[in-house]
Amino acid sequence: MDLPGCDPARLERTYAQFALVNRAVAGWRGIYRTWMRPRLSTDSPTSLLDIGCGGGDVSVLLARWAARDGLRLQVTAIDPDPRASLFARGRHASAGVTFRQAAAVELLDEGRKYDLVVSNHVLHHLDGLAAFLAESARLSRGTVIHNDLRRSPAAYALFFAGSWVFTGSYIRQDGLTSIRRSFTAAELAAAAPPGWTVARRAPFRNLLLLDRAFGDHGKGPVSRG
Structure with a gap:
């Protein structure tokens, strides 16, 4: 699906179906409750950047959950792929999320900063993990949460x-x-790099976390193994 010549109808269906997959197995509801909601406020807005947002479903869920809790969350979602950005803007035009076709480095060049930075299913796509983590850390005033798959034979067999x-x-x-x-x-x-921690989450998830501004408040069990 990353190839520029892939079938556009199948690609749009993939973005739409990813919303179902993420709701079922990505675990963002628990991530929101444990690592994000304690950082949000009813009084002052908290800014959040979703890097590599794809079809935008995770960004919309986070904005929706915060709104239901009466918390002020301003979500910006970026993806360098113009097809993903076009789909997200068209599908979620009324969701209150700002979608942009952009890479993280472009936001750094603009001098942007966000209270929370997140990604979903991005880490395993990367050729340069260290550069991506450095960029996401520089974009964040405090907390970074990268949610990704955790490789195992059982995960492969179940998805197969x-x-x-x-x-x-x-x-x-x-x-x-x-x-x-x-x-x-x-x-x-x-x-x-030093300062990042890994939290194992079910089912078959890794969270890579950087939390410089909030101490231990709201953190779940974190493991380096």
Whole structure:
């Protein structure tokens, strides 16, 4: 699906189906409750940047949950792929999220800063993990949360068995490739620079966390292994 010549109809269906997959297995509701909601306020706005937002479903969920809790969250979602940005803006035009076609380095060049920086299923796509982490850290005033797959034979087998239902899209092909390319918790902890921590989450998730402004408040159990 990353190839420029891939079928546009299948690609749009993939973005739409990713919303179902993320709701089912990405675990953002628990991430929001544990790591994000304690940082939000009813009085002053908190800014959030979603890097590599794809179809934009995670960005919209975070904005919606904060609004339901009466908390002020301003969400900006970026993706360098013009196809993803176009889909997200069209699908979520009334969601109260600012979607931009941009890479993280472009926002750094603009001098942007955000209270929270997040990503979903980005780490395993990267050739330069250290550069991406440095960029996301520079964009954040305090907290960075990168949510990604955790590689295991069980994760691969379960997705292989259950992904037949996602027809007419790249979900199955992309998902199996992504699981193979993803990190174990130990690999991610070894690859991350000092100051980052890895939290294992079910099912088959890694959170890579940087929290410089809020101490231990709101943190869940964090493991380097």
